[in-house]
Every structure is written in C-alpha cells, then in structure tokens.
Amino acid sequence: MNTEELGTDNAVRAWRTEYGAEAVAVADMLCDRYACAPEKVALFYENEKGENLQLSFAQLSASSAKMAGFLKSLGIRKGDRIAVMLPKTPELVIAALAIWRLGAVYLPLFTAFGPEAINYRLKDSGARALVTDVGNRTKILEDERNRDGLQIITVAGPRESGFAPGDFSFWEELESAVPLKQAVIVSWNDLLVLIYTSGTTGHPKGCEMPVKSLAAFEAYMRYGLDLQENDVYWNIADPGWAYGLYYNLIGTLLMGKTILFYHAPFNPAGAYHIMEKYQVTNLTGAPTAYKVIMGAGEEMARKAQLHLRVLSSAGEPLNPHVIKWAKKMWGLPIYDHYGQTEGGMMLNNHHFPGLDEKIKPGSMGRPMPGYKMVVLNSEGQELANGQRGELAVDLANSPLFGFRHYWQNEKDTKEKFTGDGRYYLTGDIARVDIEGHFYFVSRSDDIILSAGYRIGPFEIENVLMQHEAVLEAAVIGVPDELRGEIVKAFVVLKPGSFNKEALAQELQNFVKKRLSAHAYPKQIEFLDQIPRTSSGKIQRYLLRRAN
Known part of the structure; x- marks a missing residue:
C-alpha cells in the first residue's frame, strides 16, 4: 500500500477493512504472506557473546x-490464553506466531x-500453557501449576539441561x-493479545487487545515512525511490555520488516555496536x-559511524535537553x-512526510x-485550548x-470511560x-513511570507487607535524572530492634x-506512621510533597 498516495483517511479505512474482517488469518498477516520470498529476513538475533543468527520469514x-x-x-484451541516468558530470542518469535496460528x-x-x-497473571488469565526458558522456569510456583493444570514448554540449557518434571522441551517437541497445515481463522473482535497493566489500587488489569488492533499498529509504524522499505529498524523495547510487543514484534512483522533482537544488558557500547554493525536507520x-x-x-558519540535517519521515543516524557544532545551529536532530533x-x-510528533512538523519543546x-x-474537565466536557484537564480519546x-x-473486570473497565x-x-x-499540539502535564493517578515501565504502587506495597518486619508500606515515584522516576517506599516497622540500613537492603x-x-x-x-485519610486511604500527595 502506498500510504502517501492513498492519503491518511483512505489508508485508515483500508486498514480497518483489512484487519476488521470477519475472517482473518493472523499468521498469514504477520508471516506467511512474506514467506514466498525465501531470502526475505524476518529476524536478526545477536547476544552479548557475539553469537548471532538470522531467520527468514519462510x-x-x-x-x-x-x-x-x-x-x-x-x-x-482458539481463544486459549498462552503465556510467553522469554527474553529477546528466536524462540519468542516462533512461539508468538505459533500461538496466533x-x-x-x-x-x-x-x-x-x-x-x-x-x-497472578497466569491465574487471573486462566492460561493453558507457558513457554519459558530454564533461567525463568524457577519462578513458577509448582503448587499453582499443579492446581491449574498449566502445561510448560521450556527452552533448555546446554545439553537439554534445566527441565522440571513434566515439562516439555521446546526444540525436541x-x-x-506434525505441522499445523492451515492457520485458524479468527474475526476482528477475537483477542490477539491479553497484556496486563499496573494500576494504583488493586491488582494489574488484563487489557484485551482484539485482532482489529493490527490496523492501529500499522498506522503507527507508517505515520509515527515512517518505517520505509530501505530502513533498518531497531526498537530497543522489550516485547514483555506494550511498546515492545506492539511495535517491536507485531508491527515489524506486519510490515514485512526485519526484527532486530539484541539479547544483552543495555549499555552504550552495545548500543553503538548494534547501530554500527547493522547500519540502523530508524x-x-x-x-x-x-x-x-x-x-x-561525547567522545564515544563522535567516533560512532552511524546511519540514522529518524529517532523516536516513547514510554515517558522526553526531556528537551536529550533532544538537544541528539541533535548536536547525531544531527537529528528525537x-x-x-x-x-x-x-x-x-x-x-510524526515522521511521516506531510505530517512531519518542527518539534515544539515538551x-x-x-x-x-x-x-x-x-x-x-471533571464533568466530562471538552476544554478550550490552553486549559488543563484529563486527556481523553473521543471514541x-x-x-x-x-x-x-x-x-473479567467490569468495575475498572467502567471507570475508564x-x-x-x-x-x-x-x-x-x-x-x-492553539495549533493542536498536546503537552503532558502530570498523571491524575499514582502510576510510576520509571525507564519507560508503568509501575503500580499496590503490588510493591503488597510484597513489602509480606516481610516479617513490616507493619505498613506506601510507595510513590520520586524524580530521577536518568529514569524519569524511581520507586520510593515508606515503611512502618513492627515493634522490635532493627539495623535499618541492613533491613533496607534486605x-x-x-x-x-x-x-x-x-x-x-x-x-x-x-516512618513512624503512614499519612492516611479518615477512610484509611494513603495520602500519597503528602509523601510526594515531602520529597
């Protein structure tokens, strides 16, 4: 599809028609339609040891x-929830496509x-199976597995090591x-993804993302990122989170482009190595x-031989000084x-020609x-330009x-509309x-945005209060130059004598x-006590004010 010639309104209608049909073969959309070209590469993979491989769509x-x-x-069967807990490896891509197939x-x-x-996520979702590796396998509680009948497929360690009793070997199986001959047909409203997001109260909530979401994913790949035929695309985000799942795994395959997985702790030397070796442009x-x-x-930045065309950022507000640095060192704004x-x-701030504009700071x-x-405003009425209120989608x-x-959560669903x-x-x-540019002011809830991750305080407080020394706990986000925010916990201890420095680390x-x-x-x-309202709710704003 030539998006420039088609125009944005027509392109949106075309994507809604394609992905909003009553009969959709997701595996065909993401893989099989590109597999007829044997040389078309779907995945570049490299780990911190320098080991690498590539896989074609075929x-x-x-x-x-x-x-x-x-x-x-x-x-x-169709509609079953299958969990995947893997790092950025070929097995993750294979498992995802198998699930959608x-x-x-x-x-x-x-x-x-x-x-x-x-x-919690396995139980709440009613997951039928889990695909993981030996490094993460020990996190699964066996009593939970046995009670819920969870089938576990494990990517083994060296010489097929690391299996728990009853597990299946990913590669052996x-x-x-026997290959599945034909992909199962789904409709536009069937679930594609169930992904959990943290909230300020209660447990994480499972977001239902239907098949028709593919239309929105393609729109972002084309309009937001301006992903072009000759681009080498690198999305650093982990597919365990929404931005990495939607636009590193799904969106890249949807566009017939090559996923670039670098399975290593993130550091500047590694990032420059990948950008130089693969000649990343996007x-x-x-x-x-x-x-x-x-x-x-700046010395490392000056020495790097880069081929960058466009830079994008998502997950938390982007500081203007970072944009200025990129423009100075790489010749491009973020x-x-x-x-x-x-x-x-x-x-x-779209990269797509015709939607691209000069960046307004912030x-x-x-x-x-x-x-x-x-x-x-608080009454649900649209506000005039310049006024602060809650950001909303006009459905x-x-x-x-x-x-x-x-x-399975009517209460929280109702509160979102x-x-x-x-x-x-x-x-x-x-x-x-007045020109239609939006500016982030703050969050109306207590979600903590740290290094692009949405972190809810409730889960952390819950775990802290399971410790034998803890009576009460309250969690907030505090400003941090590197991560945007970091998690800070306020703890009230049970009676007793404690080495607080050692206990904090514990x-x-x-x-x-x-x-x-x-x-x-x-x-x-x-603290001696956590500030609370008369009804017992934690007054986080008082904790934030003190920090």
Missing part, C-alpha cells in the same frame, strides 16, 4: 507451524517479573511435531535508553510519542490519523482505538495549544525476588 513460517502443531496436540491469545510476561507477578526506545547513551559522553497499553500510540505532538484526542471519532474492556461512553479516559493531565532484595527486578524500591525511608 523459516519462521515452517517452525511456527510445527510448534502450533505441538500446541494443538496439548489441546490448545492456532487462533489463541498471546499473554506476555516480562522476564524481570518475580513469582508473585507471574503467578518442535522437531518431532531507532526508537524509551528516554532512559537515550540518557544512558548520552551518559557515555521525536516524542505518547501512548498507553490500552490503545497503543495515540499522539505523535510537546507530545498531534493525534495520529484514526484518533481524535481531547482534554476534558466517536477514533476508528483505530480498539480497547473496550479489561479481562465517561458515563455516556463517549470518551476513554487516559488518567493523564494534559493541555493542547527489603529491596525481597521485592526484587518476589515481584520484579525493575519495580523494587531504590529508596526506602522508615
């Missing part, structure tokens, strides 16, 4: 068909999650499986990634984009074609917005200028191990 098609055949033999639902689990975060990631690269200094797990990207950009964004004029429901059902509420405070490790390595409190302050 190879992915064949491997995913065999894995789908094996999953079918386990009784997996069966008409099943992909459930991402971030590899930094601890047992509690993982097992794939090699011996780069996107969270502001934290750019700040880490920036922290390596374009800031805004989105949410529930709807994908909605506001962009602006998230304009609504993406297929979306109408507004700012509302009547946003044909690409696909989210309608949280998984105005009473008349006209608007989806983002929970973020924003303003719009609590940090406790959260790391039980919940997640990215969500542990980097700061802990001990």
Whole structure:
C-alpha cells in the first residue's frame, strides 16, 4: 500500500477493512504472506557473546507451524490464553506466531517479573500453557501449576539441561511435531493479545487487545515512525511490555520488516555496536535508553559511524535537553510519542512526510490519523485550548482505538470511560495549544513511570507487607535524572530492634525476588506512621510533597 498516495483517511479505512474482517488469518498477516520470498529476513538475533543468527520469514513460517502443531496436540484451541516468558530470542518469535496460528491469545510476561507477578497473571488469565526458558522456569510456583493444570514448554540449557518434571522441551517437541497445515481463522473482535497493566489500587488489569488492533499498529509504524522499505529498524523495547510487543514484534512483522533482537544488558557500547554493525536507520526506545547513551559522553558519540535517519521515543516524557544532545551529536532530533497499553500510540510528533512538523519543546505532538484526542474537565466536557484537564480519546471519532474492556473486570473497565461512553479516559493531565499540539502535564493517578515501565504502587506495597518486619508500606515515584522516576517506599516497622540500613537492603532484595527486578524500591525511608485519610486511604500527595 502506498500510504502517501492513498492519503491518511483512505489508508485508515483500508486498514480497518483489512484487519476488521470477519475472517482473518493472523499468521498469514504477520508471516506467511512474506514467506514466498525465501531470502526475505524476518529476524536478526545477536547476544552479548557475539553469537548471532538470522531467520527468514519462510523459516519462521515452517517452525511456527510445527510448534502450533505441538500446541494443538496439548489441546490448545482458539481463544486459549498462552503465556510467553522469554527474553529477546528466536524462540519468542516462533512461539508468538505459533500461538496466533492456532487462533489463541498471546499473554506476555516480562522476564524481570518475580513469582508473585507471574503467578497472578497466569491465574487471573486462566492460561493453558507457558513457554519459558530454564533461567525463568524457577519462578513458577509448582503448587499453582499443579492446581491449574498449566502445561510448560521450556527452552533448555546446554545439553537439554534445566527441565522440571513434566515439562516439555521446546526444540525436541518442535522437531518431532506434525505441522499445523492451515492457520485458524479468527474475526476482528477475537483477542490477539491479553497484556496486563499496573494500576494504583488493586491488582494489574488484563487489557484485551482484539485482532482489529493490527490496523492501529500499522498506522503507527507508517505515520509515527515512517518505517520505509530501505530502513533498518531497531526498537530497543522489550516485547514483555506494550511498546515492545506492539511495535517491536507485531508491527515489524506486519510490515514485512526485519526484527532486530539484541539479547544483552543495555549499555552504550552495545548500543553503538548494534547501530554500527547493522547500519540502523530508524531507532526508537524509551528516554532512559537515550540518557544512558548520552551518559557515555561525547567522545564515544563522535567516533560512532552511524546511519540514522529518524529517532523516536516513547514510554515517558522526553526531556528537551536529550533532544538537544541528539541533535548536536547525531544531527537529528528525537521525536516524542505518547501512548498507553490500552490503545497503543495515540499522539505523535510524526515522521511521516506531510505530517512531519518542527518539534515544539515538551510537546507530545498531534493525534495520529484514526484518533481524535481531547482534554476534558471533571464533568466530562471538552476544554478550550490552553486549559488543563484529563486527556481523553473521543471514541466517536477514533476508528483505530480498539480497547473496550479489561479481562473479567467490569468495575475498572467502567471507570475508564465517561458515563455516556463517549470518551476513554487516559488518567493523564494534559493541555493542547492553539495549533493542536498536546503537552503532558502530570498523571491524575499514582502510576510510576520509571525507564519507560508503568509501575503500580499496590503490588510493591503488597510484597513489602509480606516481610516479617513490616507493619505498613506506601510507595510513590520520586524524580530521577536518568529514569524519569524511581520507586520510593515508606515503611512502618513492627515493634522490635532493627539495623535499618541492613533491613533496607534486605527489603529491596525481597521485592526484587518476589515481584520484579525493575519495580523494587531504590529508596526506602522508615516512618513512624503512614499519612492516611479518615477512610484509611494513603495520602500519597503528602509523601510526594515531602520529597
């Protein structure tokens, strides 16, 4: 499709027709239609040891068909939720395509999650199977697995090591499986992805992303990122999170482009190595990634032989000084984009010709074609330019917005929409200028945005209060130059004598191990009491004010 010639309105209608049909073969959309060209590369993979490989669309098609055949033999059917907890490896791509080939639902689990975060998502979703590796296998609680009948497929260690009793070997089963001959047909409203997002109260909520969301994903790849035929695209984000899943895994395959997976701890030397070796032209990631690269200094930036054409950022507000640095060192500004797990990207400083404009410092950009964004007051009425209010999606004029429901959660679903059902509420405070550029002001909830990750305080507080020394806990985000925000916990201890310095470190490790390595409190302050309202709610604003 020539998007420039077609025009944005016609392109949006065409994508809605294509992905909004009653009969859709997702595996064909993402893989099989490109497999007829044997040389067309679907994946470049490299790890920190320098080991690398590439897979063609034809190879992915064949491997995913065999894995789908094996999953079918386990009784997996259309609509079943299948969890994947893998790092950025070829097995992740094969597993995802196999799941969609069966008409099943992909459930991402971030590899930094601890047992509690993982097992809550598995249980709440009713997952039938889990694909993981030996490094993450130990996080699965065996009593939960046995009770729920979870089937586990494990990518083995050296010489097929690391299996727990009852596990299936990913590669052994794939090699011996009978391929699924034909992809299962689904409709536009069937689930493609079930991805959990954190909230300020209660447990994480499962966002239902239907098949028709593919239209919005393609729109962002074309309009937001301006992904072109000759681009070498690198999305740094992990597929365990929405931006990485939607626009690193799904969007890249949808466009018939090559996924670039670098399975290694992120650092400036590694980032420059990948950009130089693969001659990356289209780069996107969270502001934290750019700040880490920036922290390596100007000498490393000057020595790098780069081929960059466009730079994008998403996940948290982008500081103007980072844009200025990129312009100085790389000759390009970074374009800031805004989105949410529930709807994908909605506001962009678009790279696409005709939508591309001079960047306004601090602006998230304009609504993406297929979306109408507004700012509302507390009564749900649209505000005039310049006034601050809650950022919302005008559903009547946003044909690409696909989210309608949280998984088995009517209460939280209802709270995300105005009473008349006209608007989806983002929970973020924003303003719009006279030219239609939107600016992020703050969050109306207590979500912590750290290094691009959305972290809810409730889960962390829950884990902290399981420690034998903790009586109460409250969690907030505090400003951080590198990550935007970091997690800070306020803890009230039970009666007793404690070495607080040692206990603070113990609590940090406790959260790391039980919940997640990215969500542990980097700061802990001990208090005599947590400020609360008369009804018992934590007064986080008082804690933030003191910090």
